[in-house]
Amino acid sequence: MSHTLRNASSVLALALVTALASGPAAAAAPPDPGTWAQFARTAIHPNTAPAETAFTPANVSGLAVSWKARFGQFASGQGGAAVAGGRVYIGGSDGVLSVFSLPGCAAGSCVRRWRGITGNGIYGTPAVTGRLVLVGSADHFLYAFPARGCGKAVCKPIWRGRLHDAALASVAVADGVAYLGDFGGRIYAFSVNGCGAQVCAPIWTGRAGPNLEFNTIPAVGHGHVYIGALLNTPDDASGRLFAFRVGGCGDPVCRPQWSADLLGQSDGTLSPLVSGSTVFMGSGTRFSDFPNGTRHLFAFAAGGCGKQVCQPLRSYETGDSDLTGGLALSGGLLYAGSQSTPDPNTVGVFTAFAAAGCGASVCGPLWTAVNFASGFESPPVVAGGVVFVAKGPASGFPVDEAVLSYPASGCGARICLPLSFTSVGDQQFYLGAPIAIAAHTLLVPTESSVDGTDDLVALQVH
Numbered sequence: 001m002s003h004t005l006r007n008a009s010s011v012l013a014l015a016l017v018t019a020l021a022s023g024p025a026a027a028a029a030p031p032d033p034g035t036w037a038q039f040a041r042t043a044i045h046p047n048t049a050p051a052e053t054a055f056t057p058a059n060v061s062g063l064a065v066s067w068k069a070r071f072g073q074f075a076s077g078q079g080g081a082a083v084a085g086g087r088v089y090i091g092g093s094d095g096v097l098s099v100f101s102l103p104g105c106a107a108g109s110c111v112r113r114w115r116g117i118t119g120n121g122i123y124g125t126p127a128v129t130g131r132l133v134l135v136g137s138a139d140h141f142l143y144a145f146p147a148r149g150c151g152k153a154v155c156k157p158i159w160r161g162r163l164h165d166a167a168l169a170s171v172a173v174a175d176g177v178a179y180l181g182d183f184g185g186r187i188y189a190f191s192v193n194g195c196g197a198q199v200c201a202p203i204w205t206g207r208a209g210p211n212l213e214f215n216t217i218p219a220v221g222h223g224h225v226y227i228g229a230l231l232n233t234p235d236d237a238s239g240r241l242f243a244f245r246v247g248g249c250g251d252p253v254c255r256p257q258w259s260a261d262l263l264g265q266s267d268g269t270l271s272p273l274v275s276g277s278t279v280f281m282g283s284g285t286r287f288s289d290f291p292n293g294t295r296h297l298f299a300f301a302a303g304g305c306g307k308q309v310c311q312p313l314r315s316y317e318t319g320d321s322d323l324t325g326g327l328a329l330s331g332g333l334l335y336a337g338s339q340s341t342p343d344p345n346t347v348g349v350f351t352a353f354a355a356a357g358c359g360a361s362v363c364g365p366l367w368t369a370v371n372f373a374s375g376f377e378s379p380p381v382v383a384g385g386v387v388f389v390a391k392g393p394a395s396g397f398p399v400d401e402a403v404l405s406y407p408a409s410g411c412g413a414r415i416c417l418p419l420s421f422t423s424v425g426d427q428q429f430y431l432g433a434p435i436a437i438a439a440h441t442l443l444v445p446t447e448s449s450v451d452g453t454d455d456l457v458a459l460q461v462h
Contacts, residue, residue, distance in 0.1 A: 034102075036083045036436040036443075038127035040326075040379065043174035043220040044274040047328035047335075047434075048382045054440035054461055055384035060405040062461045063422045066441070069110045071098040072454040076447035077123050078268050079170065080378075080434035081456055083443070084128035085147065087113070090445065090456050091122030091135050097145060099133075102439055105458065116145040116155050124170030124217065125434060127178065129192050132158065136167025136180045142190060159194035162201060169268070174220035177203070177246070181214025181227050187244060189225070204248035208256050212240070215267050220246060221274030222302035224257065228266030228281055237287040239266030243279075243304060258304035260312065264296050269326040269379050269434055270337075275355065277302050278313070282323035282336055295362065296322045297336050297353070314357045317364045321348060325389065325432055326379025329355055330408060333366070335380040335387055343415050346370035349389050349404060350380045367410040371418060372396070376432035378444065382408055383437050386419070390444045392430030394421070401428035401446050403435070403459060424457050 031041075031051040040047045055063075075092030082089045088100045097116035104110060119139030127134045133147040142161035149155055165184030172179045178190045187206040194200050208229065216228035224243045231238045239262035248254050264283030273280045282297045297316035304310055318338055325337030334355040341348035349369040357363055369387065373396040380387050385408045392401030401424040406416055429447040436443040442459040 034083065034086070034439045036081070036438040037129065038082055038173055039080065039125040039170040039217050039269075039271075039434060040273075043172045043218075045217070045219045045271060045327070046273065046275075046330070047326070047379050048330045049437040052383040052437055052440065055386050057385055057407045057419055059461050060386055060420045063403065063405065063420050063442070063459050064462045065422070065424065066458045066460045066462075067105050067108070067110050068455040068457050069098075069100045069105055069112075070453065070455055071112070072096060074447070074452035074454070076429065076431070076433065076445050076454045077121070078431050078433050079123055080125045080445060081436040081443040082126040082128050082133070083436055083438035087147070088443065088456065089126040089128060089133050091124070091126055092454060093121035093123060095120050095122060095137060095139070097122060097126060097133070097135050097143075099149065100456070114149040114153055114155050116143065116157065118143055120166070123168045127171040127173045129173045129178075132192060134171045134173065134178050134192070136163075136169070136171055138166035138168060140165060140167075142167065142171065142178065142180055142188070144192070144194060159197070160199050161188065161190045162199055163188060168215045170217040172218040172220055175246075179218040179220060179225050181216065181218060183213050183215065185209070185212035185214055185229065187214055187218060187225065187227050189246075189248065204252060204254050206242070206244045206254045206256065208240070208242050208259065217269070217271040219272035219274050219279070222277060222279070224302065226272040226274065226279050226281070228262065228271060230265055230267050237265055238262065239264055239283045241266070241272065241279075241281045241300065258308055258310050260298070260300055260310045262296075262298065263293060264322055269432060270323055271326060273327045273329055274302060275329055280327055280329070280334060280355075282318075282327060284322040284324070294319055299357065314360070315362050316353050317362055318351065319348075319365075325350070325377035326434070328380040328382050328387070330382040332356060333408065335382070337377045337380055337389065339374055339377075341368055341370050341415070343370065346415065347372060347374050349377065349391065349406070350387065352410060367414050367416055369404075369406045369416050369418070371404060376430050378432055378434050381435045381437060385409065388435055388442060390424070390430070390433070390435055392424075392428055392446075394423075398426070399428060399449055400426040401430045403442060403444060422459055
């Protein structure tokens with residue numbers, strides 16, 4: 001691959017990426033309430049919808065299912081929806097990208113407008129940028145389809161990016177570059193404009209060492225790309241955080257600028273979150289001879305520490321359970337999906353911490369959101385002073401799925417019960433796919449455990 005990477009178009013692309021990374025930042029456009037273009041809305045992964053006005057703590061009790069979009073059968077996983085230009089995009093483990101009209105679905109005509117087909121499963125959330133929609137596939141390719149379709153029922157990709165191994169997570173897009181990790185422990189940077197050919201090589205590839213799986217979603221900010229890795233050896237199943245420079249290193253293959261031990265596994269939607277000069281990352285249970293501790297959430301200096309391995313600025317006490325769904329940050333509060341709870345009669349949903357810390361090296365939670373059933377969880381997502389989480393099972397009867405809501409500022413006590421419980425179905429299979437928020441609508445995937453029907457469910461306040 002290296003000889004391809006040395007061609008003129010890749011050199012030009014590398015120079016452009018470097019200039020974007022080092023030059024002054026352009027003024028950010030105001031958030032569009034009708035857009036949720038990639039996992040967690042933007043490449044820093046805030047998981048917030050700041051322009052959304054339809055949801056408040058006072059009205060979420062009226063949240064109900066408005067429509068459903070059928071996108072497959074036995075194809076639901078950990079990928080969520082992306083929304084842009086009035087279109088809704090969602091991939092499935094059957095390798096199909098499905099596209100719907102958001103206004104059409106709202107008006108009662110929720111038929112698939114077109115689809116893109118890959119050679120294996122799509123396990124992440126699509127990313128929409130300009131006239132392209134990007135998805136990674138387990139067939140070892142990144143696909144760039146025409147976001148507006150092609151006038152046919154099935155559209156071919158405009159270009160594909162070649163990977164060494166399966167892509168099992170979402171694409172992140174920032175400043176004209178698409179970033180994606182693979183099962184073999186590589187991270188890739190591709191120009192979203194392609195290379196002028198049907199199959200493209202990356203601008204650069206990052207590698208960090210053996211026994212690593214890059215199955216989380218890259219986060220981009222502060223001049224770096226951050227990705228969590230699952231470290232899997234016969235003696236240890238844990239996680240690492242790696243930071244690469246967005247402009248690469250001037251060579252086809254780059255090493256990370258710094259890394260950190262996460263003291264637990266890193267996988268799926270539990271991905272980095274960048275806020276200013278800080279990057280937050282959590283972890284799951286550590287399976288090894290090392291004891292699994294009670295600290296699974298960390299804040300690191302985004303620029304590193306001047307060493308190859310960095311210690312956190314601070315850690316957060318996550319209790320007797322590891323992190324589950326993912327992270328969100330809004331109003332100075334960091335929300336971390338976790339089933340830990342101080343009350344043995346409840347099950348945790350997420351825990352709220354002061355994002356700026358507490359003046360000590362280890363900080364405890366401010367409050368914990370709870371319910372009464374253990375299950376897979378989406379990352380928390382914040383809109384209008386409300387935190388939403390999809391969970392399944394949500395009540396344990398029998399295998400239901402629901403969207404729970406909580407006041408973003410807490411309830412004045414250390415344990416908060418949900419403001420609302422909106423059922424998505426009582427016979428569902430759910431693996432924690434993320435919620436998207438756009439056009440006054442919550443979008444969450446689900447799968448029937450009876451016949452395997454996959455639906456993207458839309459919820460609105462009625």
